[in-house]
Amino acid sequence: MEKKWFYEKMSPETVYGYHVTSVHEENTGFQELQIVDHGHFGRMMILDNVVQTTEKDEFVYHEMMTHLPIMALARPAESILIIGGGDGGILQECLRHDSVKRVTMVDIDGRVIEVSKEMLFFKDAFKDPRLELIVGDGAAYVAGEEAQNKKFDVVIVDSPDPVGPAMVLFEAPFYKNISKCLNEDGIMVRQAGVPVFQAPELKEAVEHVQLSFPHVAVYRGVVPVYGGDMAFVIASKNGAPVDQPNGQFTGKYYHTRFHSAAFVLPAFWYDVTGLP
Ligand code: SAM
Numbered sequence: 001m002e003k004k005w006f007y008e009k010m011s012p013e014t015v016y017g018y019h020v021t022s023v024h025e026e027n028t029g030f031q032e033l034q035i036v037d038h039g040h041f042g043r044m045m046i047l048d049n050v051v052q053t054t055e056k057d058e059f060v061y062h063e064m065m066t067h068l069p070i071m072a073l074a075r076p077a078e079s080i081l082i083i084g085g086g087d088g089g090i091l092q093e094c095l096r097h098d099s100v101k102r103v104t105m106v107d108i109d110g111r112v113i114e115v116s117k118e119m120l121f122f123k124d125a126f127k128d129p130r131l132e133l134i135v136g137d138g139a140a141y142v143a144g145e146e147a148q149n150k151k152f153d154v155v156i157v158d159s160p161d162p163v164g165p166a167m168v169l170f171e172a173p174f175y176k177n178i179s180k181c182l183n184e185d186g187i188m189v190r191q192a193g194v195p196v197f198q199a200p201e202l203k204e205a206v207e208h209v210q211l212s213f214p215h216v217a218v219y220r221g222v223v224p225v226y227g228g229d230m231a232f233v234i235a236s237k238n239g240a241p242v243d244q245p246n247g248q249f250t251g252k253y254y255h256t257r258f259h260s261a262a263f264v265l266p267a268f269w270y271d272v273t274g275l276p
Contacts, residue, residue, distance in 0.1 A: 006036060008051055010227055011197050018051075020044070024119060028111035030165050035119050041225060045087055045120060047112070047160055051225045053087050055121055061191070061230070063254040064221035064262070066093035069154050069189040069234060070100075071249050071259060072242040077153040078102065081181060083138035083169060085158035086112035088122030093251070094156075095128050103131050104152070108165050110135040139168035142177040151183050157190035162201065170204065175235075176212040182237045188213070189234045194227035199272045205233045206273045214239035218273055219262040221253065229266065 004022065007015045020036035023043070027033075034046040042055025053061070070077045076099030082090050086107035094103045107113055113133065117126050125131070134141065138159070141147050155178050159169040168174060169190075178188050188209075193201040202218070209216050213235035223230045234242050245259040270276070 006034075006046065008046075008049060014197075016225075016227075018044070024115060026111065026115075028109050030109045030111075033111060033115060035115065043120065044225075045112075045116070048164060050161060052160065053089055053120070054225050057224050058089050058121075059252045060221050061223045061226070062089040062093045063251040064219070064232060065156055065158060065189060065191065066090050067249050067251055067254040068219065068232070068259060068262065069156065069187045069242070070094070070097055071245040071247060071256070072234065072236075073153055073187055074185055074240065074246055076247070079150070079152045079154075080104070081142075081147070081152040081155045082106070083142070083155065083157045083159065084108075084166070085156070087116045087120055088113075088125045090156055090158045091128075091131065092122045092125040095125055095130065096251075097249075101130060103128075104134065104147075104150070105131065106134045106136055106138045106141045108135070108137050137165070137168065139171070139174050139177070142174065142181050147181045148177075150181070151186075152181055153183055153186050155182060155186070155188040157188065159190070161193065161198070170201075170208070172208040172211050175209050179212045179237055184238055185240065186237045187234065187242060188237075189232055192218070192231040192233045194223075194230050195266075195269055195272055196229065197227050202231045202233070202269070203272050203274075205231075206275065209233055209235050213237060215241065216275075217242055217263060218265060218269065218275060219243075220265060220269075221262060231269065
């Protein structure tokens with residue numbers, strides 16, 4: 001099959017290029033979805049010309065978004081809500097924890113889920129009986145009575161960058177509703193971009209989460225395809241600190257000693273976020 005160049009615009013004057021073979025392309029009605037194969041990163045999912053996940057480095061992002069908040073909880077996590085996450089990567093990591101009895105995943109785009117089940121590397125996760133899969137808007141879901149009555153131990157916001165249908169997942173009311181869906185000791189986490197490229201996204205995420213949570217912190221992990229040193233915003237509903245693990249877990253990237261180390265930030269991130 002003929003190869004072509006795919007270019008992702010990282011900033012107005014920066015592009016990352018990948019020499020790829022196209023496997024699948026469609027407009028889902030919500031976004032442009034592409035599946036491609038790359039000689040180094042393996043199979044990749046791209047939405048609206050932004051790389052979402054790759055076979056080679058998915059473990060960094062998915063493990064840091066999942067194991068860290070789960071291990072930060074003071075007791076074994078039983079119920080998880082994933083907002084977005086249609087590729088299945090976060091879901092797969094949640095299911096590695098035996099304590100987890102229920103994972104609810106709400107993605108707006110049923111086609112992302114179907115194509116991921118067929119063509120990506122998290123297929124088996126979708127077969128787990130602990131999964132409750134909902135196709136719908138994550139912001140509307142957390143605003144509803146069903147989610148607020150169900151209550152979750154951990155909410156993971158695995159959204160794309162703030163464009164298109166994901167815009168609502170960056171607004172202040174969204175976090176307020178997440179807080180209402182959490183148990184009293186519950187924890188939420190969201191990705192907040194790579195500050196070298198997207199510092200305003202991190203600043204805004206911290207400010208908005210602070211409006212609804214008494215304890216907000218930032219940690220980091222290095223995700224090559226997202227542009228390097230990535231920020232994650234984490235918050236606890238009861239104000240408990242989240243920088244120490246409450247048990248042992250070792251993945252391929254996350255491990256127990258790495259948990260607290262991930263909260264030591266580059267100096268300029270403190271200026272961006274205003275965190276001490
Ligand atoms: N790790 C990824 C990243 O930052 O590059 C995010 C990957 S995941 C595939 C993002 C998912 O969020 C997509 O499947 C998309 O359909 C979903 N999404 C976008 N807006 C949403 C919304 N309002 N509610 C629920 N899901 C949404």
